[in-house]
Amino acid sequence: MGRKKSNVLPFKPYESTSPDGYENHYIRITNSLFSSDAKRSLTPLAWNLYESMLIEARGHPSVIFSQQMGKESLGCSCNGYTKCIKQLIEKGFIKRKPRSCFSASEYIFSDEWKNY
Secondary structure, three states, rough: OOOOOOOOOOOOOOOOOOOOOOOOOOOOOOHHOOOOHHHOOOHHHHHHHHHHHHHOOOOOOOOOOOOHHHHHHHHHOOHHHHHHHHHHHOOEEEEEEOOOOOOEEEEEOHHHHHOO
């Protein structure tokens, strides 16, 4: 019995810097998400944060994302990061997972943006 053929297709040359077109990590953003009213209502900084969270999650439905990670990925202050998180929660992209006072911030990806 042979090995199953992989369904993973390489990226086009204009989509990746990888010479063979294969990437270890990438995110999936559908056209309906990208063109949604909820996405268009986000600031560019909030959208960048959402993309950073998707990359960090690596396909999992939740992500541990600290304020420090957010500040580094956005290059902004604590206030800027906090405003972006608030936008993502209000527009239905993420939910904050309940936590103890000593645990890192964990967020769950949500589909409530569809109802925006």
